[in-house]
Amino acid sequence: SNVAVYYGQGAYQPRLSHFCQETSLDIINLGFINVFPKAVGDWPGSNFGNQCDGTVYEGTELLSGCHQIWEDIPICKELGKTVMLSLGGETAYEDIPTDEVAEWFADFLWYSFGPPGQNDTFPRPFQDNQVDGFDFDIEHDGGYGYATMIQRLRSHFADFPDETFYISGAPQCQLPDAQLSDAISNSHFDFIWVQWYNTAACSATNFLEGNGLFNFAEWAKVIQDSANPAAKLFIGLPASEEAAVDGFYLSPAEVYPLVDIYMNLYPDTFGGVMLWEATASDNNTINGYNYAQHMKHILHE
Numbered sequence: 155s156n157v158a159v160y161y162g163q164g165a166y167q168p169r170l171s172h173f174c175q176e177t178s179l180d181i182i183n184l185g186f187i188n189v190f191p192k193a194v195g196d197w198p199g200s201n202f203g204n205q206c207d208g209t210v211y212e213g214t215e216l217l218s219g220c221h222q223i224w225e226d227i228p229i230c231k232e233l234g235k236t237v238m239l240s241l242g243g244e245t246a247y248e249d250i251p252t253d254e255v256a257e258w259f260a261d262f263l264w265y266s267f268g269p270p271g272q273n274d275t276f277p278r279p280f281q282d283n284q285v286d287g288f289d290f291d292i293e294h295d296g297g298y299g300y301a302t303m304i305q306r307l308r309s310h311f312a313d314f315p316d317e318t319f320y321i322s323g324a325p326q327c328q329l330p331d332a333q334l335s336d337a338i339s340n341s342h343f344d345f346i347w348v349q350w351y352n353t354a355a356c357s358a359t360n361f362l363e364g365n366g367l368f369n370f371a372e373w374a375k376v377i378q379d380s381a382n383p384a385a386k387l388f389i390g391l392p393a394s395e396e397a398a399v400d401g402f403y404l405s406p407a408e409v410y411p412l413v414d415i416y417m418n419l420y421p422d423t424f425g426g427v428m429l430w431e432a433t434a435s436d437n438n439t440i441n442g443y444n445y446a447q448h449m450k451h452i453l454h455e
């Protein structure tokens with residue numbers, strides 16, 4: 155099974171290539187496209203923390219100088235990493251007003267961050283690099299338009315039949331997820347990494363208390379009833395005490411039984427662990443291994 159991490163919002167984070175050299179990491183979600191178009195023709199905006207050089211395409215909030223990222227993606231690809239572009243995050247206003255805007259947004263993302271050379275009226279913020287897919291980290295204002303975006307993206311994917319592109323989502327653990335449940339029911343996801351933190355009613359800490367509120371089983375059923383029953387369900391966890399809201403961190407020793415039980419109860423649906431986020435994991439070493447390395451060991455026990 156795989157370890158997925160978010161990268162781009164870490165405090166004083168090192169560049170992407172540092173994480174691509176970590177053998178414990180399989181999937182890297184670059185966060186975030188944090189400004190969504192309000193109308194057809196509007197450009198989205200981006201934020202990758204301390205990366206990029208601060209320049210934007212004139213009149214937009216889309217970063218145009220992300221040299222560290224466009225230099226490092228080839229290294230990541232060379233090392234076999236899956237690199238996703240993540241939409242949303244904490245700060246974004248994530249409302250998609252109409253189907254036309256949803257399709258425009260999907261087209262923009264595809265022509266700007268998908269395979270190069272398709273339509274040069276669009277910018278190439280990562281130059282000729284193409285991402286392996288798009289992640290929906292929709293934290294609020296969502297609910298409508300994502301299924302349309304994903305269907306549109308998949309129609310573009312079909313134009314490159316010998317290449318593989320992915321769609322993923324990071325819903326909160328409360329069911330139904332106000333932002334993504336509609337999209338999960340009506341469009342094809344490959345990975346769902348549930349944020350089993352920050353929400354007391356269903357977080358992974360409930361597993362430790364044995365109170366039955368940790369709802370992996372319910373989410374596994376959502377996947378099995380979804381547009382893609384073969385989608386992989388990941389357990390999302392904070393990579394350190396301070397990486398999420400207080401009180402939701404599990405030590406590696408606490409994660410072990412959680413993963414062991416659900417990996418074996420749901421061998422076809424269990425996909426691995428997602429961590430928020432990469433730099434926090436690096437800074438959280440226990441017995442000489444960082445948090446992601448502990449997760450990799452647990453997954454391969």
Ligand SMILES: CNC(=O)NC(=N)Nc1ccccc1
Nearest residue numbers: 244291324349397398399430
């Ligand atoms: C997948 N996205 C996230 O995990 N976002 C996230 N954890 N945001 C956040 C919320 C509260 C405190 C710190 C980070």
